[in-house]
Amino acid sequence: MALVLTEEQELLRDSARDFVTNQWDFDWLRKVRGDSDTAGYDPDIYKQMVELGWTAIPFSEEVGGLDLGYAELGVVLEEMGRKLMVTPYLSTVVLGGGAxxxxxxxxQKAAVLPGVCDGSLLLTLAYQETSRHDPYAVSTAATVDGDGYRISGRKTLVLDVQSANKLVVAARTGGNAGDRDGLTLFLLDAGADGLKVSGGLLLDSRSGGHLTLENVAASAADVVGEVNAGADILDELFSRAAVAASAEMLGGAQDAFDRTVEYLKEREQFGAKIGSFQGLKHRAARWFCEVELLRSIVMDALRAIDEGREDARELACVCKARASDVYRMSGQEGIQMHGGIGMTDEFDIGFYLKRARVSELLLGDSAYHRNQFAEMRGF
Structure with missing residues (x-):
């Protein structure tokens, strides 16, 4: 398949770009800093996203979805990433809804997914317990209690946990922390007895927090998938989510590049536009190539998911590894080419480095995904 957008995808891109440019207030990122009571997103913005059909993109028509693909999902995420939008889209649609x-x-699908599509239900996925992405390092225990379970443990870096109505929680019903086998997923109400949330804002103004579970009751009907086989769902989910996150990161890298090129054309030093300096030309040219390479990888990885290709998981690792490196480079180069003013709050370019550093670690950094790729290839 050619790595170009179809006519329908171009229309979706143009519509998304127009919405993000005209409706999203970039200064929201500044307004919420230090606000411990923030909901973590703008409900009015999210409502408009729902009305545009974005939350229904990857789901089947049976549950109110549009039955489109990850190629279309990636188009929307890229445009959101361009202006660093903060919404529960990744946590609700990609992670929670995806699970x-x-x-x-x-x-479960009939009870949950229509609410995701119409915006009445927010989800998130609670799995991480260590300082870095390690899907099998789960110690949270789900012990059998009659016909159900009692879940106890602690989760860290749970995206949008403050605003979620329901949570998909990974707990261990067998084996030891680090084992692939023995993981089970549970669908829990956010207001369940024994479930405590400690929320806040991440470095990039996105919402995240910790989750403590103290003897939380779960029934057999709350189990998502098979008992002890939650990793089968998580492996595919994290592969897809890594590509989706990479699409958003691509948007941020592209906009950081575009902003910086415009600055190079305007800023004068020693009586000349700094964009005419050979050293900056070379750095900008390399940056352009890196972003275009990332675009090709992201587009291919998104289409691999839709086509069910055998190399989809390998491509997901390549995609997220490159996205992590290129986005970090974009944030750093943007600030350096702006000079000292790039470090000030007056200019927006610094927010891209903050988003890049957080996005790099979410769902595995470049080192994690290179290691995963090597293992898949038998090294």
Whole structure:
């Protein structure tokens, strides 16, 4: 398949770009700093996203979705990433909703996914317990209690946990921390007894927090997928989510580049536009090539998911590894080419480095994904 957008995808891109440019207030990132009571997103913005159909993109028509693909999802995420939008889209649609779509029962899908599509239900995925992405390092225990379970443990870096109505929680029903086998996913209400949330803002003004579970009750009907086989869902989910996150990172890298090139054309030093300096020309040319290479990888990885290709997981690792490196480079180069003023709050370019550093670690950094790729290739 050619790595170009179809006519329908171009229309979706133009619509998304127009919405993000005209409706999203970049200064929101400044306004929420230090606000411990923030909801973590702008509900009015999210409502408009729902009305545009964005939350329904990857889900089947049976649950109110549009039955489109990750190629279309990536188009929207890229445009959101360009202006560093803060919404519960990744946590609700890609992570939480993705887990239910992949492994949920018919009843779970019917109860949850229509609410995701119409915006009445926010989800998130609680899995991480260490300082870095390590999907199998789960110590949270789900012990059998009659016909159900009791779950106890602690999760860290749970995206949008303050605003979520329901949570998909990874707990251990067998084995030891680090084992692939023995993981089970549970769908829990955010207001369940024994469930405590400690929320806040991440470095890039996105919402995240910790989750403590103290003897939280769960029934057999709350199990997502098969008992002890949660990793089968998580492996595919994290592969897809890594590509989706990379699409958003591509948007940020592209906009940081575009902003910086415009600055190079305007800023004068020693009586000349600094964009005419050979050293900066070379750095900008290399940056352009890196972003274009990332674009090709992201587009291919998104289409690999839709086509069900055998190399989709390998491509996901390549995609997220490159996205992590290129976005970090984009944030750093943007600030350096702006000079000292790039470090000030007056200019927006510094926000791209903050987003890059957070996005780099979410769902695995470049070192993690290179190691995963090597293992898949038998090294």
């Amino acid at each position: 239910i779509a992949l492994g949920g029962t018919a009843d």
